[in-house]
Amino acid sequence: MQMTWREIVTAIHGMLFGGFFLMACFGVLVLLHRSFGARGNSEVTDQGRRRERIFLIVMVMLGWAAVLSGAYIVYPWYRAAVPPGVTNLELYPQRLLMSDPHTAGWHTLGMEWKEHVAWMAPMLMTMVAWVMMKYEDAGEEHRRLRAMVSGFALAAFLAGGVAAEFGAWINKKAPVTGGPVITLSQDGK
């Protein structure tokens, strides 16, 4: 069982950072939804608040890790220029997709949308997390603000979802691959 270095990094970008970020976004939506029916945040213990803060900070870090690793590590592999004379496009996913009219849309629609919309998710969730932490003691105002930011959290979840969904499909159609081969386990074991 083997994977290339680029496949491992792509998996870390998409499945670890991106996937866990999206799950955490969903968790925030649940938290916000629950608070609609609660009065302030008084029923949460100090330890609960501390855990909530850690959860929010980790979520924000995962979001930024996903977009930064995507834009500065994986995306350059995806959009690498094909050297003259090279006809095998396996290591050039963007060129591979664009070489066939049946797959070009995965780049012209999918990647072109994903590469930009993805940045909105951590930007919005940073704001949502900050508001949730800043106003956790503000009683009724806290409830109103949580209701307000829930719309932005939903938008962030959808933006992140678009990016993740297209990322997964694009990597299925034209996988980012190459680099040193890493053996995870010997065949048959």
Next chain:
Amino acid sequence: MSSPREAVANGAAGAAVLAAGLGCFALGLLAVAGDGSKAVARLLTFYRPTGPLSGVSTIAILLWLAAWIAGNRLWRGKTVAIGKVSGVAFVLLALGLLLTFPPFEDLLLGK
């Protein structure tokens, strides 16, 4: 020690929400600008392997943070019409989302 009124002043939240909306709108606008002009795309290429996306995202993030810091200085400790502020921010976010959608971008650029 802050008064009870100051404790629930929502200006800082308003600044954060509005700045996020502005950041998303800036991202969409820069994405269209980079896609519509090769000269702009070159200017936005801060890091060659990533291409214009490096400039689009960096400038949008800097604008977002600058707007947040400025708004926070202006509104911190104050009470703002949070409904209106978040409404404006949501319109900016919606426009930003629309501008990043390639078919709309192509329509706008006459492609």
